[in-house]
Amino acid sequence: MTMTAPHGMYATPDHDELARESFVRELMVHVTHDLMPLKKVLYETKVKPNFVRANNRPPENRHEIRKAMEEEDFNQVWSALRRTTQEMMFDSIGESVERQLPDLIDRAEGLGSKYGTLKIDSDLEIPRYHTAVDIHCKPGGYHTEITEDDVFAGAEYDRSYNLFAMGASGPKNDDMGRSTARYVTKNYSDLDPKVIVELGCTVGHSTLPFCDEFPDAEVHGIDVAAPCLRYAHARAESMKYTAHFSQQNAEHTKFKDGSVDLIVSHILFHETSNRGLRNILRECHRILRPGGVMVHFEAPQYEHMPDPYDHTLGDWSTHYNAEPFWGSLHDLHLGDLMVEAGFSRSTIFESEKAPSVFLAENPDMRKFSRTPVYPVFGAQK
Numbered sequence: 001m002t003m004t005a006p007h008g009m010y011a012t013p014d015h016d017e018l019a020r021e022s023f024v025r026e027l028m029v030h031v032t033h034d035l036m037p038l039k040k041v042l043y044e045t046k047v048k049p050n051f052v053r054a055n056n057r058p059p060e061n062r063h064e065i066r067k068a069m070e071e072e073d074f075n076q077v078w079s080a081l082r083r084t085t086q087e088m089m090f091d092s093i094g095e096s097v098e099r100q101l102p103d104l105i106d107r108a109e110g111l112g113s114k115y116g117t118l119k120i121d122s123d124l125e126i127p128r129y130h131t132a133v134d135i136h137c138k139p140g141g142y143h144t145e146i147t148e149d150d151v152f153a154g155a156e157y158d159r160s161y162n163l164f165a166m167g168a169s170g171p172k173n174d175d176m177g178r179s180t181a182r183y184v185t186k187n188y189s190d191l192d193p194k195v196i197v198e199l200g201c202t203v204g205h206s207t208l209p210f211c212d213e214f215p216d217a218e219v220h221g222i223d224v225a226a227p228c229l230r231y232a233h234a235r236a237e238s239m240k241y242t243a244h245f246s247q248q249n250a251e252h253t254k255f256k257d258g259s260v261d262l263i264v265s266h267i268l269f270h271e272t273s274n275r276g277l278r279n280i281l282r283e284c285h286r287i288l289r290p291g292g293v294m295v296h297f298e299a300p301q302y303e304h305m306p307d308p309y310d311h312t313l314g315d316w317s318t319h320y321n322a323e324p325f326w327g328s329l330h331d332l333h334l335g336d337l338m339v340e341a342g343f344s345r346s347t348i349f350e351s352e353k354a355p356s357v358f359l360a361e362n363p364d365m366r367k368f369s370r371t372p373v374y375p376v377f378g379a380q381k
Helices: 015-055 062-069 073-111 152-164 175-187 208-213 226-238 274-287 308-320 326-331 334-340 357-361 363-368
Strands: 117-119 195-199 218-223 244-247 260-266 288-297 349-355 373-380
Touching (some): 015 062, 015 073, 015 152, 015 308, 015 363, 062 308, 073 226, 073 308, 117 226, 175 208, 175 260, 175 349, 175 357, 175 373, 208 218, 218 226, 226 244, 260 274, 274 288, 308 326, 334 373, 349 357, 357 363
Parallel strands (some): 117 244, 195 260, 218 244, 260 288
Antiparallel strands (some): 288 373, 349 373
16 A cells, blocks of 8 residues: 655554555455446446336436436445445544644644745635535534644545545655646646645645746645645645645635736535636636636546446445535536636637646556546636
8 A cells, every 4th residue: 555655744553543544445446446347337238228128218317327226236235335435434544643633733833834834714714515514424524623723634634535546646645736737837838837826725735746846936725624724734844845825715715816827726626516616717717817827627527428327437426425516517518617707718628638647657556546647627817
């Protein structure tokens, strides 16, 4: 199992905690890579033919396919196992982090702000799309604070994301950021960003690669979750990165009009809402300078996936992983929404590919990867 690279804020598991984590990881691999492909076999050989016989046509959308698949014992078992691994992930890691929480808080305070900055807004209203559900089935979500100066959710996320990605996001969990940064460099070679903002930065996994790719830029990470931001700042300090973290809602940021050169996000939008998505895109247009660029990584929209069966795979999270906006988001036409937000259609791109940097360097990890290529969309102002 590829472990997160040691840094000053890492909540190191003991022998028994690591054994539990390793078991969950192996079960995840089994459910994802051994059992999940058999769902497609079941669909093609039984569910789809039965549907055609009953309706004189193939299934037209993911809703019809999901309803038919839910009647099958194998699919029910697979779904139960998939949900169970998610819950076991948080159970196994959460206890380990909680054991170390007082020390982690002390470490965070001891690291101070030698390199970057941290701004927490205790008056910030957390959006309902965060408070209404425990996103990813994580108890309390990522914004809930369980003690003073809390870093629990951040420390847990650092380890749980590595486990969820089965090590295929790299030892620093930073492959999304590295790959998106490389995409920007390759496709916007004339862009010389002075100010970069990551929306929904969580613990800074995808923020810090932009410090490496653009060493002269001022790099900001914003999020609504204070425990994650405290951890992000302390993690960056321990790794001697200059990054600026602040508690802000991406729908209405504190950045001035035309003050940002590059905006990025990574798996942010499916955790928002229809209104939130539109507000964020309008906010991107407001704070970008003329010629500035936004690049957002999300799973591909359904309009770019011709087989409706493939829509059901990610849409599982809509119904069983506390991500209610997943399906609705991927039904939308993002190009139209970017135009609505003020961007020119001639500068818009959709379903572009940002190849994984980590997998290019470590091809043996491809069998574990959930995302060998990161689909990105965005525009230039």
